[in-house]
Every structure is written in C-alpha cells, then in structure tokens.
Amino acid sequence: MRTPSGHQIRTIHRATPYTKELNVTISRDQAAISCARYASLNPNFAQSSVGTYLTSTASPLISDSGLQPVVLSPTAVPRATGTAVTVTVSYNLQTKLFLGTTFFGVTFPSQLSVTQTMASE
Numbered sequence: 001m002r003t004p005s006g007h008q009i010r011t012i013h014r015a016t017p018y019t020k021e022l023n024v025t026i027s028r029d030q031a032a033i034s035c036a037r038y039a040s041l042n043p044n045f046a047q048s049s050v051g052t053y054l055t056s057t058a059s060p061l062i063s064d065s066g067l068q069p070v071v072l073s074p075t076a077v078p079r080a081t082g083t084a085v086t087v088t089v090s091y092n093l094q095t096k097l098f099l100g101t102t103f104f105g106v107t108f109p110s111q112l113s114v115t116q117t118m119a120s121e
Helices: 006-041 047-057
Strands: 071-073 084-092 111-119
Touching: 006 047, 006 084, 006 111, 047 071
Parallel strands: none
Antiparallel strands: 071 084, 084 111
C-alpha cells in the first residue's frame, strides 16, 4: 500500500476549509429550486408562506441563524398562470468559516445568495 506524498497531504489539507462552503452552496441552491417550485405551484402563497416552507424543508446544514429570509418576486398574490416567479435564498456563511473570510491571502464571500425563477402554474 502506498502512503500519500507530502504534496497530496497538503492538497487535501488545503481543500478541507472549502468543503463546508461547497456543501452550504449546494444546500442553498437546492433550497432555492425547491422554493421556486413551491411558489410556482402555489400562486396564492405569499412570501411568508414560501419562507415557512424554506425553513421547514431546508437542509440541516443551512437551517440555522445564517439562513436569511426568502425574497419572493412578484409579491402580489394571486399570481397569474405563466407569471415568472423569482425566489432568492441567501445564507450568511460567517458562522461556518472557522478560518474567517481570508485564507492564505484569498478572500471568500461570507454572504451567499442564489436566485431561481420559474413560471407560475
């Protein structure tokens, strides 16, 4: 069995701080897709209902104080069939970054947002 070289160990060590950020990003993206689908299928539901859905279905990885209130556009309900519904899900990564926002001279964002749009049905 081969043992890892020093270079391989350093590479794994450097990648580790980014793993949590990547998992948060994937979870946030999935939450945005799910909320956009929920909002598009429920044209009578306002932003507060979509926000409740977000907090009840979001991954445990992002279901904490870093999860920001969902933003829904348009805000008027009911939405007409075919109307584009845009949902923005944001997460403040500050609580997950054990090394801070700067690591080896590289600055990372601490506020991650994604917008998802679907047509109302």
